[in-house]
Amino acid sequence: MTARVGVVTFPGSLDDGDAARAVRVAGAEPVRLWHGDPALHGVDAVVLPGGFSYGDYLRCGAIARFAPVMETVVDAARGGLPVLGICNGFQILCEAHLLPGALTRNQHLHFRNRDQVLRIETVGTAWTNTFQPGQEVLIPVKNGEGCYVADAATLDQLEAEGRVVARYLGGNPNGSQRDIAAITNEAGNVVGIMPHPEHAVEELTGPSLDGLGFFTSVLKHLVGAPA
C-alpha cells in the first residue's frame, strides 16, 4: 500500500506544491490538507511546508499554530504521527511547543538564500533514517528568521539526547546557536528543519538529490512502524 503523506496549506504557504511533489518523487501519495479543516484524512505522516503563513504577522508561525488543522496535528504528533516542519513549518512546530526553542531574525538581518552544506547528526528519526551518521548533504536554505535560539540548558539537553538532527557546515547562514539547522522531539517522530529538502529532489531544479532522503526515510519508517 502506498503511504499517504499530508501537506498542509496555510494562507501564505509557499512551498506546499514543492513538498507535495517531493512526496510523490519519493514514491508516496501526497494528500493536500487545508489549514481550516481539522481532519487529517487518514494520512500516515504530515509535512508543514515553508512560506509565510498568515503573513508572518506577530511572529512567524504564531498564528498558524492556532489553525484548526494544527490542533489535530499536535495531538497526532504526540501520539507518534511523523511530522516534518520545513522553514515556516519549523517555526510553527516551535510555536506549537512540539519542539523546544524558537526561531528569530537572522543575526545579520539579511534574507539568506543559497545552497547550503549540512551534516546529518542524527539518523534515529522518522525523517533521517536513510542517511549515514555524519553524512554531508547539499540543500537550499532561504530564510529571514532562521536563527535558532534556546536557553543553554535546552541546547545541552538536545545535544546530550542526540536531538540535533543537522548542523550547518561551511558557514552558518543565520546565526543559529551551535550551528543548529534541524532538531527533533524526544520520540524522534517530529523534526523541524530550516533548509528546504523539498527543493533538492530533482536534477532539473535542485543543487542535489540529497533532500529526497528525508522523504524516503519517512516511508521506511512507516513500513517498519506497527500498524
Place this chain on the structure above:
Amino acid sequence: MPRVVVDVMLKPEILDPQGQAVANALPRLGVSDVASVRIGRRIEIEFTGEPDLDRAREIADKLLANPVIEDFTVRLVEADETAGARS
C-alpha cells in the same frame, strides 16, 4: 473605555539585531551618546466590556508573546493615552 496595553520585549539575553542596527545608525544622525537600543512591540486591547487584566495576561502568554524568547507586561491605560486616540 480604558484599554489594556501589552508591552512585549525580547528577553535581555536574546540578541536583538534590529535594535543593534538602529543603534549603529544613530551616529549618522550625529547622536553619539546612546549605549544600546532594543526594540519591542506594544499591543492595545479593547474589550467589549470592562477591561480584564487577567484575560489580557492569558492572551499575552498564549499568543502575543513567545515566553521562550520574550517577556511581557500588562497594564491599564485611559483611552486618551492610547495611540488610537491621538490619530
